[in-house]
Amino acid sequence: MTLKLGIPSKGRLMADTMDWFPTRGITLEKTGADREYAARAVGIEGLDLLLLSASEIPRELARGRLHFGVTGTDLIHERLAPVEAFVAEEAKLGFGQADLILAVPMAWTDVRTAHDLDAVAAQFRAAHGHRLRIATKYHRLTRAWLKEQGVADYQIVDSQGATEGTVAAETAEAIADITSTGETLTANHLRPLDEPPILQSQATLWRSLTAMLSDEEQAALDRFRVKLGL
Numbered sequence: 001m002t003l004k005l006g007i008p009s010k011g012r013l014m015a016d017t018m019d020w021f022p023t024r025g026i027t028l029e030k031t032g033a034d035r036e037y038a039a040r041a042v043g044i045e046g047l048d049l050l051l052l053s054a055s056e057i058p059r060e061l062a063r064g065r066l067h068f069g070v071t072g073t074d075l076i077h078e079r080l081a082p083v084e085a086f087v088a089e090e091a092k093l094g095f096g097q098a099d100l101i102l103a104v105p106m107a108w109t110d111v112r113t114a115h116d117l118d119a120v121a122a123q124f125r126a127a128h129g130h131r132l133r134i135a136t137k138y139h140r141l142t143r144a145w146l147k148e149q150g151v152a153d154y155q156i157v158d159s160q161g162a163t164e165g166t167v168a169a170e171t172a173e174a175i176a177d178i179t180s181t182g183e184t185l186t187a188n189h190l191r192p193l194d195e196p197p198i199l200q201s202q203a204t205l206w207r208s209l210t211a212m213l214s215d216e217e218q219a220a221l222d223r224f225r226v227k228l229g230l
């Protein structure tokens with residue numbers, strides 16, 4: 001058996017990951033056809049490279065099917081609890097920075113803080129016949145943050161993409177999502193609450209704490225960490 005490293009299979013996160021490893025002496029190369037999810041690592045023995053969905057990497061690390069994985073802090077914290085039971089952070093990679101925030105319509109000029117949101121949420125059900133809806137794919141992190149802030153009268157609406165569009169589509173009144181430049185929020189007439197982010201995320205290299213290791217894999221793991229200067 002060989003050591004398994006999972007990296008995001010598409011987009012900026014994959015490109016930036018492929019640029020980061022050569023700076024540490026390991027080259028990651030796509031192999032096969034253009035759209036084939038196949039790749040290999042050059043410059044290190046006994047390391048299999050797997051291209052996976054960024055959002056599935058946390059689960060594969062937790063199940064011990066990957067020894068190492070690159071994905072965002074947001075996805076790890078959303079999907080694994082407690083994080084430290086499943087993975088150890090090996091290196092922050094310095095890209096993929098984004099904040100998980102809660103945003104409301106720009107027109108809600110008097111909703112600036114979590115406290116304001118709580119006041120609106122409390123009145124919302126009486127006025128509209130249903131609880132205030134918050135669209136997000138970050139269910140766990142959003143619920144935990146709202147609880148901490150004392151906001152109770154809301155419901156989560158699942159949104160796996162184009163979350164900023166849900167307010168205009170009238171399937172939610174507020175959203176919790178990742179933002180970096182803020183352009184998507186502005187374009188969709190949304191504004192983050194004046195609160196620190198729910199979570200600050202960046203692309204990170206994680207090591208599985210649950211993967212069983214043969215002697216051979218342990219040796220490959222040690223070589224990998226030394227090569228990366230970890």
Ligand SMILES: Nc1ncnc2c1ncn2[C@@H]1O[C@H](COP(=O)(O)OP(=O)(O)OP(=O)(O)O)[C@@H](O)[C@H]1O
Binds near residue numbers: 009053073179181
């Ligand atoms: N605008 C952004 N700027 C910086 N990082 C971002 C941005 N949007 C998403 N990310 C980060 O990229 C990572 C992966 O996000 P992405 O949405 O591509 O995953 P995914 O949709 O789960 O992937 P897949 O479609 O393969 O399942 C997350 O950790 C996220 O924080």
Ligand SMILES: O=P(O)(O)OC[C@H]1O[C@H](OP(=O)(O)OP(=O)(O)O)[C@H](O)[C@@H]1O
Binds near residue numbers: 161162163181183184
């Ligand atoms: O603040 P900004 O720079 O505008 O970036 C924010 C956007 O980036 C991400 O979407 P992405 O395109 O990665 O896909 P998604 O909608 O599937 O999450 C995120 O979900 C926001 O929609």
